[in-house]
Amino acid sequence: MNSWQHCVESAESTYLTLFFNSNSRLAKLEESLKDETLSEEQRHEKRLQHAQKETEFLRLKRSRLGVEDFEPLKVIGRGAFGEVRLVQKKDTGHVYAMKILRKADMLEKEQVAHVRAERDILVEADHQWVVKMYYSFQDPINLYLIMEFLPGGDMMTLLMKKDTLSEECTQFYITETALAIDSIHKLGFIHRDIKPDNLLLDAKGHLKLSDFGLCTGLKKSHRTDFYRDLSQAKPSDFSKLITSSPMDSKRRAESWKKNRRQLAYSTVGTPDYIAPEVFLQTGYGPACDWWSLGVIMYEMLIGYPPFCSENPQDTYRKVMNWRETLVFPAEVPISEEAKDTIIKFCCEADRRLGSQKGLEDLKLNQFFRGVDWEHIRERPAAIPVEVRSIDDTSNFDDFPDVKLEIPAAPMPQDGEINYKDWVFINYTFKRFEGLTQRGTPTKK
Incomplete structure (x- = not known):
């Protein structure tokens, strides 16, 4: 498969998924509106709220998400090809786990298909037994997966x-x-x-x-x-x-x-x-x-x-x-x-x-x-987890040798695109539920 064919097929798959997900959310809304205790005015209000959320989601889909939208709080994991940081989204204050993978390592170790598969699996596996991914994006040097933060450790x-x-x-x-x-x-x-x-x-x-x-x-x-x-x-x-x-x-x-x-x-x-x-x-x-x-x-x-x-x-x-x-x-x-x-x-x-x-x-x-x-x-868990705050990392290791700052990516020259970057095309993802998440915004 050549790079152009790959790009086209990947884009088609992305838009089809968007279409089906939107229809699924609408169907769930209409099912919930069958509740006989709701008045017509309440049903109308819920439909308006849903339409506003869908519009906001489309706006979010068009906006460019980057590392500058997140404040790094702590390094909580380290692997062969990158790290995991606890981060806070600046505009909403919500806390996430940011998994960072270095593109150069993915290419050198022939891991591109595999990291793409992980991203695709996390998009599809949206249920209570799998850690949820809310966003994925990239810059010239890294791939980023923005996951739910589970404070209980492993x-x-x-x-x-x-x-x-x-x-x-x-x-x-x-x-x-x-x-x-x-x-x-x-x-x-x-x-x-x-x-x-x-x-x-x-x-x-x-x-x-x-x-x-x-x-x-x-x-x-x-x-x-x-x-x-x-x-x-x-x-x-x-x-x-x-x-x-x-x-x-x-x-x-x-x-x-x-x-x-x-x-x-x-x-x-x-x-x-x-x-x-x-x-x-x-x-x-x-x-x-x-x-x-x-x-x-x-x-x-x-x-x-x-x-x-x-x-x-x-x-x-x-x-x-x-x-x-x-x-x-x-x-x-x-x-x-x-x-x-x-x-x-x-x-x-x-x-x-x-x-x-x-x-x-x-x-x-x-x-x-x-x-x-x-x-x-x-039911209550067999062993209770003590969590003192939304950003409590007491159940994770410390990594003092890893810098907290997210490595800055050099900006490409005008019109310059890395010839190998086509393999990461359509890596970006934004989950609808991410719109409703709020926390305490980072204090400056």
């Missing part, structure tokens, strides 16, 4: 604070993660990078799924060559597991936690949560996400994932040899129901819990008995 941080979780807490978080996985499967997506780092917690302690990294290849560990390098080991190597320095559960958990955060911020990442069929590259489906859920469940109850090792190659060997390496330490007792559930998640793909009927498989499992699947998000 599951990785929670698990590092707590040595292990009770089975009751584990049931709650695994249930919410399962609902999140099911929601993206219904949209036709496979996340492929389900891990504690990507499970974010909102102000009430409920979970949302983020970072379609493995689906979109935003990190080195998500590229085919990473798995190819790991899979260079000979079949006979699968039995050469770490035996030189055996550790009990406590020491193993301490070792895991010591290295865990460093792995989260590195370009290498960790293969601990990845299903064996993904490594084999012989074809995989939604079942790979259910394997990851089983690994997380094990980590919540035991204190570390089942295949953790000193280096990725050894972890890979353990994952591939899971029939022998998936063991439960005697010194950390868990129920037979929990153990059985983990084994049913971490097994052959076609036999895996969730692989046949998705969520319905889990609902029949004994570990999940008593779960109110329909209303779990309405």
Whole structure:
């Protein structure tokens, strides 16, 4: 496909989406106006308000959004190709998380298709179990994703604070993660990078799924060559597991936690949560996400994932040899129901819990008995989150070595367009709901 054809098709898709979304909002309005308690005057007023919002949204669509519209408050995340900052929109005062990706890195590492896919997924996945994206835009050097800010931090941080979780807490978080996985499967997506780092917690302690990294290849560990390098080991190597320095559960958990955060911020990442069929590259489906859920469940109850090792190659060997390496330490007792559930998640793909009927498989499992699947998000979270203000970042790491200021992009010369920038065309997005968000504007 040449660049002109790509631009035309991308623009057509964007305008069709705008048309369908506008019609959908109008249909929802008309449905709500069927309420018999509303007077004709009230219905007329609501239609006027809707029309004004649609007009304002079209005006917003035409306006140019840039980094100058946001005040950076704090760096709250760092990755291989950029950072995440807490920012405040200057005109409304609303607080967001701004994800910044460097274009040069996207081009050099051949990540363009992947970062585009992440943007498209976040546009489409507009529901309670996925972190919401409100805007996306670009300048000559960066791509920007403006996301909802979830002040509860992530599951990785929670698990590092707590040595292990009770089975009751584990049931709650695994249930919410399962609902999140099911929601993206219904949209036709496979996340492929389900891990504690990507499970974010909102102000009430409920979970949302983020970072379609493995689906979109935003990190080195998500590229085919990473798995190819790991899979260079000979079949006979699968039995050469770490035996030189055996550790009990406590020491193993301490070792895991010591290295865990460093792995989260590195370009290498960790293969601990990845299903064996993904490594084999012989074809995989939604079942790979259910394997990851089983690994997380094990980590919540035991204190570390089942295949953790000193280096990725050894972890890979353990994952591939899971029939022998998936063991439960005697010194950390868990129920037979929990153990059985983990084994049913971490097994052959076609036999895996969730692989046949998705969520319905889990609902029949004994570990999940008593779960109110329909209303779990309405109940109090298993572990309450303390949030003191809309910009509370106490549940996030500090990054003193990363400058708070957003790197300024050089302005292009008159008529000058980077010859490679066509690959990022129509990256810009603005969500209708962003119009109604208000906070306390930044004080000068």
